[in-house]
Amino acid sequence: MDLQIALLLAQDGVVSGAIYALLALALVLVFAVTRVVFIPQGEFVAYGALTLASFQMGKIPGTLWLLLALAFVILLVDGPAAWRQGGRGFLLFLAQVVLYPALMAAAVLLGQPHAWPLWAQSLLALALVAPLGPQLYRLVFQPVAEASVLMLLIVAVALHLALVGLGLVFFGAEGSRTPPFSEASWEVGSLVVSGQSLWVLGASAGLIVALYLFFEKTLYGKALRATAMNRIGARLMGISTTFAGKIAFLFAAVIGGASGILIAPITTIYYDTGFLIGLKGFVGAIVGGLASYPVAAAGALLVGLLESFSSFWASAYKEVLVFTLIIPVLLWRSWQSHQVEEEE
């Protein structure tokens, strides 16, 4: 292997590593706030990519039907209580379960997204995937919010299987690839840097900075961190655990959907590809003990590099090598401390 190939592999590794880092951050966030090991994180990736691909092919993505169905169930479940509460809360509730879904339906069914420019299609795809996070939290995890970590994990696995099954129904078994955001490429020395790689890196960095600012500078961001740090303390301040959970899941869906849209031009995405991608983010998150954001991001970057280089040396074993990484890490972590302790 010469330097040129090494640089090429490193570029590949950093690009996929950036995506894994985003997913790792989402996993850490969701776990810290809700104690859910969020296995279906990768499904948001697949849904984001495949929703965008549907627009390009002039099809109506099943994501829309899922969004409408979940909104309808929430309307039935929470509608009566919201009505009794009345006032601004009721209007906000209606905006979420009636107005927003109606707007989305109008955009998809009447707006002819097929003819839209790529960036607008991408935003619409993201707008369809994002609400799935809080909706799924409300219907699947909120009712069992006080259950043990193991129980929540089992629920997460069940949800993962359900979403993969729905993905097959919605998008079919064929894979999709979308056109790149940018056709440009630059030669830097002997290395060719593609515009799409820069898009991925730039967007990931932008998202990470935005998340950082949200958590460090805004009251709601601090409230979410407070919930992760001390649930009882946060509740005593009037920070609702449910509210924090919904926000964490909203981020998970936005990050997942955005990751899918970003990598769809680089990798062919199938309805079940999300799981493997999410799992690599998960390896990164585990390196960070599901607790440290910077370590999780660094771990995910490492996974990306490892994957890229092992695809060169032993491409048949690339997944094996990546997931074998988790074993020494787990051993090291469990030997070092018991950080991810079960809360009582």
Add this chain to the structure above:
Amino acid sequence: MSEALLEVSDLSVAYGQIEAVHHVSLRVLPGQIVTVIGPNGAGKTTLLSAIIGLLPCKGGMVRYAGEAYARVTLEKMVAAGMVLVPEKRELFAEMSVLDNLLLGAFMRRRLGFRDERQTLATVFALFPRLKERAQQRAGTLSGGERQMLAIGRALMARPRLLMLDEPSLGLAPLIVREIFRILADLAAEGVAILLVEQNARAALQLADYGYVLETGEIALSGRADELSEDARVAESYLGQAAGCPVA
């Protein structure tokens, strides 16, 4: 007699099958300091937790600020100005002192108030130590400073009813005296205070009214000055407190 801000009637609380608080009734008037004293394990923490909605009530009723609740929800109570300084403080250890305080005003912000900077100034005036350490992580504070932060954070919500669970626990007598002086000032401004203490002597000196909780039941109640003179209280709580000071 003026209207009670908090009226608990016939409240029972259980952990699973085991009932820890049985048929407790008590009242707190606006601007009044009421104390609940009693030995370790009597159910004081359980009582406060149930009043604010951290634990479900098994039976009984809580009336607060003119509304009756058969099922108390924590969020509603906090929105209505009830604040608890818990026994374990429950601070946000990895955050700065300032952020801890600002989060104390979270509910007020949600309700549309934008006065947290003014409130912060009054809290800093009460606890100058917190101002000095505003940028420090809460986890690095000493025990006394932590209790000040827990109380300061509670005050950021501008409570109508401030409930404190053993604020003197583990603190030096000097700091306890300072904290109790601040509580007296708050009550003079109209804040109602429900103070749970094992340090019965100090609590009865400060309070207007007192209840003695023993194995989950109110064993005795009365004006604080009368309770201090009660033979049973003197023997069980004050004598003990003198023999082995809680602080």
